[in-house]
Amino acid sequence: MDAIISADETLFFWINGLALKVPTLDWLMELLGDDYFIVAIMALILLGLWFSFRSAARREINQRAVLCAVAAVGLAAIIIHLLMVYGPDRLRPYDAYPDLVNLLTYKRIDPSFPSESAAVSFAFATGVSLTKRGRLAAAMFLMAVLVCFARVYIGVHYPLDILAGVAIGILASLAAFGILRLIEPLPIRFIGFMRKLYLA
């Protein structure tokens, strides 16, 4: 376990050591690693996906993808909060090594492990990709990977926190996908209800 923690911290310092060298890259990473930025973009993509279609078949696929992603994010958030309460209380890198970390953002007061941003962004991307494959899903995965890298770069997470978050996000999506199939026809009925209101 010590070897894993040691490798994790070595990788963290290598990535975080890239900070404060190129101001434009720092600005970009700070933006990508922000608590709201990518999550807001992904949630707005879901809003657009719900209302975007060219045919009835495509509309249903899009709306099922939105339902799956929303369920996945909800499930991932619940798991993350349980782990934050009952899991290991790992200090943030800037608290553990205050003089060595290049911190590019404000200090958080919650535990470092696991990364909620990584879990939520991967839950969004995987949730959509399970129902709708293509360029949009690929773009969302790319955004999720960028968030993960940025969170280490700006000094708020170790790579192991990110890996745990990614695993939680993917597993939550698979579980949400399975649950939605299990409770069929409830999702279809929900979409049908929204169609009666002219909102689906």
Place this chain on the structure above:
Amino acid sequence: MLKIGLEYFLFIFLASLGVLQIAASYSKLRGLSFFSRTTWGYIFGSLAIVGGFSWFYIVGNPHPDVGYAVTASDILRYGWSNPMPPDIGLILGDGESVGFFLLAVGCAILTTIAISSIVKFRISPRSTDGVNEEDPKGLEALREMTFFQAITRILRNGKGKE
């Protein structure tokens, strides 16, 4: 609390308006679009999204030094005033950011419905006398009529059946 909550709400509201206009243009939902030409929908949508993000990240919301997550219990306890010393910045808690997000999206949908129904009140629906089998349902119906016209159609049919 008021500042960050209001800023986040307005940011999401503006961006959602933009997303809905782009989606309406892409899906050819004439009854949900503010404009008669789809190009204007794309332009307005893009400007609203970029404007919302730029305002929130560049103009409106400088980062605090310490991010203290405001919770619903803080709001109940302190109201809309800042409960923390002024040197500690505030960010929204997870539940609160989800709540503000859903509220902003809901308001954006209602605003889109209201504005499009008002500016497109002259749109001529294919039929308002009754719902036929071939009549489009759900969002597809908004390609030919506004939301208000669609709701009126339902109400008329309901009265007709009585």
